[in-house]
Amino acid sequence: MARNEQSILDAASRVFSTSGVDAPVREVADAAGVGMGTLYRHFPTRSDLMVAVYRHQIDECADAGPQLLESSASPFVALQEWVHKYADFLTTKHGLGNVWQGDAAGLSALHQLFLDRLLPVLAELLEAARTSGEVAADVTPYELLRAVGDLVAWNVNDPNYDVLRIVNLLLAGLRQPPTT
């Protein structure tokens, strides 16, 4: 029982990293040597499977927030570095962009996880950078989290699209007061 759950998890992270995050559920089941029924009893939805696979990395990313806030030269630098970390995570999982697609695609569980774990962290970083006077723009943490996600998530290793550069562009915008 738990034996199967673990082998499914192992298979899933193996399959997701080789065939991409969009790999068919069947492929994961096959790789785990398990039937569809078994897989779906443990993970009722594709999204639940992804949550299980990525939870650890998301936690790691979340934990890095307060840490960076302490160790960095300024709140803004911390914010910047955290966003880079977050962007890196999403970039390596091509196709994880669906997370922000709202109701669609049955990724609600993963969506929720992002909101629960990452939103508070970003909120804290943003607030700190705002009180230190380094951020003047008028944005909510949610908007920023989603914006960076959108910017990054569909990156398909396009040599003409430098993700880091674009993300930094957005961050640079934070320094300036809102335009009408």
Add this chain to the structure above:
Amino acid sequence: MARNEQSILDAASRVFSTSGVDAPVREVADAAGVGMGTLYRHFPTRSDLMVAVYRHQIDECADAGPQLLESSASPFVALQEWVHKYADFLTTKHGLGNVWQGDAAGLSALHQLFLDRLLPVLAELLEAARTSGEVAADVTPYELLRAVGDLVAWNVNDPNYDVLRIVNLLLAGLRQPPTT
């Protein structure tokens, strides 16, 4: 023949605007009172159908570029207003974000149309704003076009996500020199 093509086009724009851009092709065929075969002979791909439906609006958007450059107070303002126009277009077509998803989803024709028509326009606007000294950041027109697209395209009328604000954030970033 051409009679059918027109009714398919009409049906498509009707269906896309009511059921969303992701509406099944079958639905368009039914709405047009036409079989799948007929639809696919005129528009061999979902993407071709969308190209046909949106070409006019895309052309309009493209034509607005040089126009804005003349009439606006400064190149940067023109750039800003054009980007707003572009963003508005994408926003009203929920789900058109797939366009930037690269190879996927068989949207290549639409992708190409964006590149052909909009990229040169944005390039001109960006170049003008750069020579006027209002843009210091190091971005290619392609990156900017895609970034704005990504930012906007999955908007699902989320009251917590103000598209215009986010786009302006990115534009504000353009003013500043690149950070390392």
Add this chain to the structure above:
DNA sequence: TGCGTAGCGGAACGACGCTCCGTATTGTTG
């Protein structure tokens, strides 16, 4: 040894984009 139940596999379902082929509808000839 028998039986109840929990855990399992994989066929099957509905939705999708797209293809294919038999049929209707033209329009051109003798």
Add this chain to the structure above:
DNA sequence: CAACAATACGGAGCGTCGTTCCGCTACGCA
């Protein structure tokens, strides 16, 4: 005006998804 191409058409069918469902296996306890 009739016979016959050539063209246009409709919709069933295919392969791929995510997900569901059901018959079967294998184990625990009497």
